[in-house]
Amino acid sequence: MKLHEYQSKQVLAQYGVPIPNGEVAATPAEARAIAERLGSPVVVKSQVLVGGRGKAGGIKLAGTPDEAEEVAAQILGMDIKGLTVKKVLVDEAADIRSEIYLGAVLDRSARKVAIMASSEGGVEIEEVAAQTPEKIITVHVHPLLGMQGYQARQLAYGISLPKEHVSAFTRIAQSLYRAFVESDASLAEINPLVINGDNQLQAVDGKILLDDSALPRQKQLAAMRDPDEDSPTETEAREVGISYIDLDGEIGCMVNGAGLAMATMDIIKLYGGSPANFLDIGGGAGADKVLAALRIILRDARVKAVLINIFGGITRCDEVANGIVEAINSLNVKVPIVVRMVGVNEDEGRQILADSNLPSANQLSEAVQMAVAAAKGEGE
Amino acid sequence: MSILVDSGTRLLVQGITGSQGAFHAQQMIQYGTNVVAGAVPGRGGQWAVGNTPVFDTVHEAVATTDANTSIIFVPAAFAVDALLEAADAGVELIVCITENIPALDMARARAYLDSTESLLIGPNCPGLISPGSTKVGIMAGHIHTPGNVGIVSRSGTLTYEVIYALTARGIGQSTAVGIGGDPIKGLNFLDVLQMFEQDSATEQVVLIGEIGGTDEQVAAEYIRTEMSKPVTAFIAGQTAPPGKRMGHAGAIISGGEGTAAEKIEALQEAGVAIARHPEEIAELAAQNI
Numbered sequence: 240m241k242l243h244e245y246q247s248k249q250v251l252a253q254y255g256v257p258i259p260n261g262e263v264a265a266t267p268a269e270a271r272a273i274a275e276r277l278g279s280p281v282v283v284k285s286q287v288l289v290g291g292r293g294k295a296g297g298i299k300l301a302g303t304p305d306e307a308e309e310v311a312a313q314i315l316g317m318d319i320k321g322l323t324v325k326k327v328l329v330d331e332a333a334d335i336r337s338e339i340y341l342g343a344v345l346d347r348s349a350r351k352v353a354i355m356a357s358s359e360g361g362v363e364i365e366e367v368a369a370q371t372p373e374k375i376i377t378v379h380v381h382p383l384l385g386m387q388g389y390q391a392r393q394l395a396y397g398i399s400l401p402k403e404h405v406s407a408f409t410r411i412a413q414s415l416y417r418a419f420v421e422s423d424a425s426l427a428e429i430n431p432l433v434i435n436g437d438n439q440l441q442a443v444d445g446k447i448l449l450d451d452s453a454l455p456r457q458k459q460l461a462a463m464r465d466p467d468e469d470s471p472t473e474t475e476a477r478e479v480g481i482s483y484i485d486l487d488g489e490i491g492c493m494v495n496g497a498g499l500a501m502a503t504m505d506i507i508k509l510y511g512g513s514p515a516n517f518l519d520i521g522g523g524a525g526a527d528k529v530l531a532a533l534r535i536i537l538r539d540a541r542v543k544a545v546l547i548n549i550f551g552g553i554t555r556c557d558e559v560a561n562g563i564v565e566a567i568n569s570l571n572v573k574v575p576i577v578v579r580m581v582g583v584n585e586d587e588g589r590q591i592l593a594d595s596n597l598p599s600a601n602q603l604s605e606a607v608q609m610a611v612a613a614a615k616g617e618g619e
Numbered sequence: 620m621s622i623l624v625d626s627g628t629r630l631l632v633q634g635i636t637g638s639q640g641a642f643h644a645q646q647m648i649q650y651g652t653n654v655v656a657g658a659v660p661g662r663g664g665q666w667a668v669g670n671t672p673v674f675d676t677v678h679e680a681v682a683t684t685d686a687n688t689s690i691i692f693v694p695a696a697f698a699v700d701a702l703l704e705a706a707d708a709g710v711e712l713i714v715c716i717t718e719n720i721p722a723l724d725m726a727r728a729r730a731y732l733d734s735t736e737s738l739l740i741g742p743n744c745p746g747l748i749s750p751g752s753t754k755v756g757i758m759a760g761h762i763h764t765p766g767n768v769g770i771v772s773r774s775g776t777l778t779y780e781v782i783y784a785l786t787a788r789g790i791g792q793s794t795a796v797g798i799g800g801d802p803i804k805g806l807n808f809l810d811v812l813q814m815f816e817q818d819s820a821t822e823q824v825v826l827i828g829e830i831g832g833t834d835e836q837v838a839a840e841y842i843r844t845e846m847s848k849p850v851t852a853f854i855a856g857q858t859a860p861p862g863k864r865m866g867h868a869g870a871i872i873s874g875g876e877g878t879a880a881e882k883i884e885a886l887q888e889a890g891v892a893i894a895r896h897p898e899e900i901a902e903l904a905a906q907n908i
Contacts, residue, residue, distance in 0.1 A: 345722055345723070383730050450721050452695065452720060453722075497829075498777035499855075502780070505855060505879075509895055522757075552757060552779060553757055583759055603897065
């Protein structure tokens with residue numbers, strides 16, 4: 240799950256990271272009122288969960304409350320990479336003397352949190368990594384020890400930070416690590432961390448991604464979820480325990496298991512079709528879940544055929560078959576459905592399908608080819 | 620022979636009185652696995668799944684039954700506690716089926732496990748099976764057949780698909796290991812490949828990977844420089860869009876690292892035959908016999 244910039248900075252501030260004064264506005268008038276309260280030039284920043292907001296014109300400076308209202312009117316409602324801007328953050332504009340990058344990420348190969356710093360702040364760290372990798376200094380934190388002072392100093396001296404800022408930087412880096420761990424983040428970035436006109440370090444922009452597996456124990460953070468992060472269908476699927484991602488093809492897929500679901504998508508492509516979605520109904524799914532999954536798939540008007548691929552283990556084929564039959568009876572299904580099921584209770588499952596005149600296949604590649612043909616209107 | 624589990628396995632089931640634990644304990648016993656004990660706090664002294672004694676603690680279970688392997692079926696909030704308890708009690712091989720364990724918890728647990736002698740498989744995995752002998756997992760036993768192909772995979776049902784295709788062609792398996800789809804886990808491709816390379820019963824290996832991380836590339840480097848046995852691979856997620864979470868926490872492509880194309884290229888350079896779909900794995904494996 241992603242947090243917005245304003246949410247990320249609030250979390251960081253709770254751990255002692257200095258951030259600019261600012262508030263969130265949903266209307267131009269609110270933006271104006273915030274600018275008046277701040278009593279200084281402001282920066283108006285669109286709050287959408289994608290990168291490249293600045294380039295898209297979603298971040299603008301305003302010298303006066305009038306201007307703040309004006310640019311907020313321009314930014315609110317703007318479309319940035321398919322997302323509509325519904326909120327702006329109005330921050331005191333910082334007088335930026337230099338920009339630093341500071342980030343924490345779970346490094347899966349090292350199995351530790353990596354803290355990275357660079358003197359090249361204000362641009363995407365991927366860009367720095369590609370162009371001038373020597374300008375990124377990294378330390379790995381032992382998970383049982385936590386971040387040590389010397390590690391933060393290694394970063395500070397490694398990026399040639401002026402001496403007077405080293406102790407403030409060390410505190411910020413350790414705060415970032417604590418925020419990361421205590422929030423169960425998978426990424427936490429301050430970019431840029433600036434040295435401002437008062438010669439102080441300040442986090443001007445922040446970004447936090449949370450580990451979805453930890454959300455049950457991070458209730459406060461989980462409640463910050465922006466429903467626009469996922470499509471309404473993705474949200475509905477998550478609520479019933481189905482893993483679903485919208486794609487733009489024409490074959491709806493229902494599969495048990497993430498790896499098999501991805502492989503099924505790949506095979507559809509291999510045989511000249513295109514998947515409309517990724518959908519994993521999970522292990523042990525019963526008839527109810529199958530019904531919910533089929534309802535979700537069929538809501539997508541682009542779907543011209545549905546491929547159901549179930550490898551029974553903890554999931555039982557007869558239960559899935561019952562769900563399919565029930566769904567077809569209740570959902571007024573107009574597109575062809577191809578079922579492939581193997582494993583526990585497969586004979587019972589196939590019999591249930593045959594009794595309802597539903598085609599089923601044994602081999603995966605055979606089933607995929609049937610679905611691709613059906614989507615092209617070539618029939619059975 | 621086989622790797623990791625065989626007739627010498629003495630299995631402890633942590634969470635044996637839960638619905639998943641009880642169901643799969645029964646399935647494993649039916650397959651022929653020597654299930655010697657269960658461990659569930661507060662249920663010590665009871666009997667579960669027929670005549671399996673249940674203990675309050677793993678230490679007690681190990682002391683009484685000489686269990687050397689454990690399988691964990693406890694909810695995510697308690698799973699790390701369960702696997703640390705198993706390691707602390709000296710269990711040699713710990714298999715954690717539980718999914719949705721927070722990654723930072725696993726980072727801490729793994730750092731501790733590395734200071735012990737215990738090996739971990741998982742979490743978020745189907746377990747492992749040495750066909751015809753011992754099953755320590757949740758896979759359907761009947762699709763497997765004994766033989767000489769070692770399997771190592773990050774996926775569950777995709778592995779069953781591959782094994783189904785192999786068995787249909789009469790190609791048996793020495794051991795099939797599901798290492799799980801999480802970003803931080805126990806044994807990795809590299810560890811399992813090294814075991815297969817040493818195992819006299821394994822003549823070739825099938826590797827099933829997916830997008831995210833660089834473990835397949837690390838495996839490719841080992842295959843290229845050290846491994847004598849032929850390897851066939853399939854990488855799932857070639858059509859996955861970047862940045863989207865595809866069910867497995869590990870399966871995120873970010874910043875141009877961990878795409879299927881990168882993995883396939885690294886494996887091909889190591890001389891690995893790449894299958895375009897799971898059924899093709901069986902065709903390619905047949906050529907190595």
